[in-house]
Amino acid sequence: MSAPILWIVIPAGGALLLWLLRRNQTLCLILAAVLSFLLAALSVVIPIGETVNLGSLSFTLSSTLPVLGRRFVLTAGDQMMVTLLYGLGTVWFGLAILAWPHRLFPAFGLGMLVMLVAALAVEPFLYAALLVETAVLFSLPILSPPGRSVGQGLQRYLIFQTLAMLAILFAGWVLGAAEANPADTAMFQRAGIFLGLGFAFWLGVFPFYNWLPMMVTETHPFPAGFVLSVLPTAILLLGLDFINATGFLRASVAMFDIVRIIGVVMVVTAGLWAAFEVNLARLLGYAVIFETGFALLAINLNSLSGYLLLAASFLPRLLALLVFAFALSVLENQGLPLKLSSVRGMARSYPLTSLALLASLLSIGGYPLLAGLPVRLEIFEQLAVTSRIGLIGTGIGTAGFMFSGLHLLSELVHSDERTWHLSERWPQRIVLIGGCIFLVVFGIFPEAFYNSILFILQAFPQLF
Amino acid sequence: MAGWTSYIPLLLAIAASLSLLWTNRWRYNIAAMAVLYLAVFWFVSQVWPIGLASIKLIAGWMAAAMLGASVTASERPEAAPPVLSSRIFRLVAGVFILILAISAAPQAAEWIPAPLPAITASLLIMGMGLLQLSTTFDPLRVIIGLLTILSGFEIIYAAVVSSVLVTGLLALVTLGLALAGAYWLSLTTSEEPV
Numbered sequence: 001m002s003a004p005i006l007w008i009v010i011p012a013g014g015a016l017l018l019w020l021l022r023r024n025q026t027l028c029l030i031l032a033a034v035l036s037f038l039l040a041a042l043s044v045v046i047p048i049g050e051t052v053n054l055g056s057l058s059f060t061l062s063s064t065l066p067v068l069g070r071r072f073v074l075t076a077g078d079q080m081m082v083t084l085l086y087g088l089g090t091v092w093f094g095l096a097i098l099a100w101p102h103r104l105f106p107a108f109g110l111g112m113l114v115m116l117v118a119a120l121a122v123e124p125f126l127y128a129a130l131l132v133e134t135a136v137l138f139s140l141p142i143l144s145p146p147g148r149s150v151g152q153g154l155q156r157y158l159i160f161q162t163l164a165m166l167a168i169l170f171a172g173w174v175l176g177a178a179e180a181n182p183a184d185t186a187m188f189q190r191a192g193i194f195l196g197l198g199f200a201f202w203l204g205v206f207p208f209y210n211w212l213p214m215m216v217t218e219t220h221p222f223p224a225g226f227v228l229s230v231l232p233t234a235i236l237l238l239g240l241d242f243i244n245a246t247g248f249l250r251a252s253v254a255m256f257d258i259v260r261i262i263g264v265v266m267v268v269t270a271g272l273w274a275a276f277e278v279n280l281a282r283l284l285g286y287a288v289i290f291e292t293g294f295a296l297l298a299i300n301l302n303s304l305s306g307y308l309l310l311a312a313s314f315l316p317r318l319l320a321l322l323v324f325a326f327a328l329s330v331l332e333n334q335g336l337p338l339k340l341s342s343v344r345g346m347a348r349s350y351p352l353t354s355l356a357l358l359a360s361l362l363s364i365g366g367y368p369l370l371a372g373l374p375v376r377l378e379i380f381e382q383l384a385v386t387s388r389i390g391l392i393g394t395g396i397g398t399a400g401f402m403f404s405g406l407h408l409l410s411e412l413v414h415s416d417e418r419t420w421h422l423s424e425r426w427p428q429r430i431v432l433i434g435g436c437i438f439l440v441v442f443g444i445f446p447e448a449f450y451n452s453i454l455f456i457l458q459a460f461p462q463l464f
Numbered sequence: 465m466a467g468w469t470s471y472i473p474l475l476l477a478i479a480a481s482l483s484l485l486w487t488n489r490w491r492y493n494i495a496a497m498a499v500l501y502l503a504v505f506w507f508v509s510q511v512w513p514i515g516l517a518s519i520k521l522i523a524g525w526m527a528a529a530m531l532g533a534s535v536t537a538s539e540r541p542e543a544a545p546p547v548l549s550s551r552i553f554r555l556v557a558g559v560f561i562l563i564l565a566i567s568a569a570p571q572a573a574e575w576i577p578a579p580l581p582a583i584t585a586s587l588l589i590m591g592m593g594l595l596q597l598s599t600t601f602d603p604l605r606v607i608i609g610l611l612t613i614l615s616g617f618e619i620i621y622a623a624v625v626s627s628v629l630v631t632g633l634l635a636l637v638t639l640g641l642a643l644a645g646a647y648w649l650s651l652t653t654s655e656e657p658v
Contacts, residue, residue: 068629130633137640141647150648155606158644159597162610165637166617173624177575187575 003048003074004065004121007082011039012114019107029097032106036089036113043082048075072121077458081120081237084314084456085230089113091322092226098427099329100222104141109226111138116234125245126172128238132202133165135231142223143215153214160208164201171195175246188248192255195242202235203292206265213273213285221281221332225325228288229318236295236314237456240307243299244460250302260300260386264393266293271397274404280331280338280357283404284324287364290401291317297379297394301386307463309378312450316363316371316442323435324360327353330428340408345415349423352432354412359436361408363443365401371442374450470581473506477585478562481592484612485554488543490535493608497528500589504615507582508622516631520618523635527611527642534646535604543602554599561591578623589616607645614638 014035018028046052051060065072074082089110096105115135119128136158143157144150171194178187199205204212216224243249270289277283291313298310328338330353336342347354359370366376376398383391424432442449457463480499483492501524509517546554565587572583593613596605618634 068632069627070629127629127633130630130637133637134633134640137637137644140644144648144651146651149651150603152601155601155603158641159606159610162614162637162641166613169621169625169630170617173621177624190575 002062002065004072008118015107015111022103025101025103028106032110033093036086040083040086043079071123074121080456108138108141129165129168136161139227143219151218153211153218156211157215160201164198167194167198209289213282216285217281221325221328229321240460244462256300256302259296263293263296264390267397268393271400275400278340311454311456313375320360320363323356327356340411344411347412348417348420356432359439361405363439369443371439374446473503474581474585476503482558485558494528494532507619511623523638527638530642534649538649586616586620603648
C-alpha cells in the first residue's frame with residue numbers, strides 16, 4: 001500500500017461510486033463528506049514511510065506510486081496539504097446539504113479534489129498542469145449544472161485555465177532545456193515568462209481576471225465558492241512547489257518585483273471595483289481577486305516570513321469565502337436577487353445571513369478583530385519596508401474593499417420596518433452563527449490557528 | 465532540412481484552420497477539425513513512432529465525432545451564415561496570422577528543436593484558435609477554438625517531449641474538452657430539480 005493509492009486512487013474510486021449513486025443526493029453528500037473527513041483524518045494520523053502498529057496489524061505506507069514511467073509521490077511533508085484539501089471537501093460537502101444539494105456536486109467535487117492532490121503529488125511537476133486541467137474539467141458540471149445556460153464567464157474560465165496548462169507544460173520543457181545548458185540565460189528568461197503566464201492564467205491574475213466576477217454571477221454562489229476556494233489554494237501550493245524546486249526562480253529579483261507590482265494592482269483594482277459594485281455575487285469574485293493579490297504580496301517577500309504569511313493566510317481566506325458563499329446561497333435559495341438594492345432592510349428579516357455577509361466581507365477587507373486582519377497587518381508592515389508606493393496602493397485597495405462592506409451594512413440596516421424576525425432555518429442559523437464566531441475568534445487568537453497550518457511549508461524545504 | 469512532404473500537412477493545416485474561420489456551419493467545422501487532426505498526426509508521426517502518434521489522430525477524431533453527435537442530438541438549428549463583411553474580416557485576420565506564423569517560425573526554430581514546417585503549422589494553428597476564441601461566444605465554437613489551440617500546441621510539444629503519460633493525459637484533456645462541449649450543448653434552459 002502506498003500513500004498515493006490511499007489519497008488518490010481510493011478517493012477516485014469513491015468519486016466514481018458517488019456518480020453511480022447520484023440520484024440519492026443527500027446520501028451522496030453525506031458519503032462525500034465522510035470520505036473526505038476520513039481521508040483528512042488519516043493524513044493526520046498515519047505517518048508516511050514509517051511502520052504503523054495497530055494491534056497485531058503492522059504496515060508501512062510507502063510514499064511512491066510509479067505510473068507509466070513517472071511517479072506520484074506523497075511524502076510526510078505533503079500530508080498537511082492533503083489534510084487541507086480533503087478538510088475543505090469535508091466542510092463544503094457537509095454544508096452543501098443545506099446550501100446546494102445538487103446531485104452532481106459530490107462526485108465531481110471529490111473528483112476535482114483527487115485531481116488536485118494528484119497534481120501536487122506528480123513528479124516531474126510539469127505534469128501537474130494536465131492534472132489541474134482535468135480538475136477544471138471536473139468543475140464544469142458543478143459550475144454549469146443542468147438547467148443553467150453557459151455564460152461568457154464560464155467560457156473564459158475554461159479558456160484561461162486551458163491556456164495556463166499549455167504555458168506551464170511548455171515552461172516545463174524550457175526549464176529542463178535551460179537546466180541542461182545553464183550558460184544559456186535566454187532560456188531561463190523564456191522559462192520565467194511561460195511560468196509567469198501560466199500562473200497568471202491559472203490564478204486569474206491582472207489583467208486576466210475579468211472572468212472571475214462574470215463567472216460567479218452565472219452560477220450558484222455555493223459551487224462557485226467551492227471552486228474558487230479549492231482551485232486557487234491548490235495552485236498557490238503548486239506555485240510554492242515550483243519556487244521550491246527551481247533555484248533560478250528563487251534567485252530572480254526581477255520576478256519578485258513583477259509579482260509585487262501585479263499583487264498591488266490586483267488589490268487596488270479589486271478594492272476599487274468592489275467599492276462601486278452593486279451585485280453581491282460579483283463581490284465574491286472581487287474577494288477572490290483581492291485575496292490573490294495579497295497572496296502575491298506575501299510571495300513577493302521571498303523570505304521565510306513571507307511564505308509563513310502566505311501559509312497563515314489560507315485559513316482566514318478559506319473561512320471567509322465559505323461564510324460569504326454560504327450566506328449568498330441562503331439568499332439565492334430563497335429566490336432573492338443578489339443585488340444591493342434587493343437586500344435593503346434585510347437585517348430585520350435575515351439578521352444572521354446579513355451578519356455573516358458583513359463579517360466575511362469585512363474579514364476579507366482586514367477589519368479589526370476579524371480573521372483577515374493579522375495577516376494583512378503583517379503584509380502592510382513588510383510593504384512599508386520594501387515599497388512605500390506598494391503600501392499606498394494596497395491601502396487604497398483595502399479602503400475600497402472596506403467601503404464595499406460599509407456600503408453593504410448601510411443597505412442591510414436601511415429599513416422602515418420595526419419588527420425583527422429570523423427567516424433562516426435552524427441548521428442555517430447554526431452554520432451562520434458558527435461561521436461568524438470562527439471569524440471573530442480567529443481574529444482575536446490568530447496564533448492558535450496559524451500554528452496548525454504553518455506545517456504545510458514542510459513540503460517546501462528549499463524555501464527556508 | 466525537412467522534405468517537401470512536410471509541407472503537405474502544413475497546407476492541410478492552413479486550409480482547415482482558414483475554413484474554421486470562414487464558415488460557422490457545424491458540419492464543415494467538424495470536417496475541418498478532422499482534417500486538422502490528420503495534419504497534426506502527420507507532423508507528430510515524423511518525430512514519434514506511428515503507434516504513439518496515432519493516439520493524437522484517434523483522440524482528435526473521437527473529439528470531433530463527439531461534438532458532431534452532440535450537435536445532432538441537441539437538435540440545435542444551423543446557425544445563419546455570417547455576413548460577407550464578417551467573413552472577409554476573419555479571412556484577412558487569418559491571413560495576417562499566417563504571415564505572422566511564417567515570419568516568427570524561423571526565430572522559434574532557433575531554440576525549439578522541431579522542423580520548420582511543424583513550428584510554422586503549430587504557430588499558425590494556435591493563432592487561428594486564439595482568433596476563433598476572440599470572435600465568438602458560442603459554446604461549440606469556443607470548444608472548437610480550444611481544441612484547435614491544443615492541437616497546434618501538440619505538434620510543437622511532440623517534438624520536444626515524448627512521454628507516454630503526457631500523451632495519454634493530453635488525449636484525456638482533448639476528449640475532456642469535447643465532452644465539456646457536448647455537455648454544454650446538452651444544457652437546456654428549463655430548470656431541473658436539484
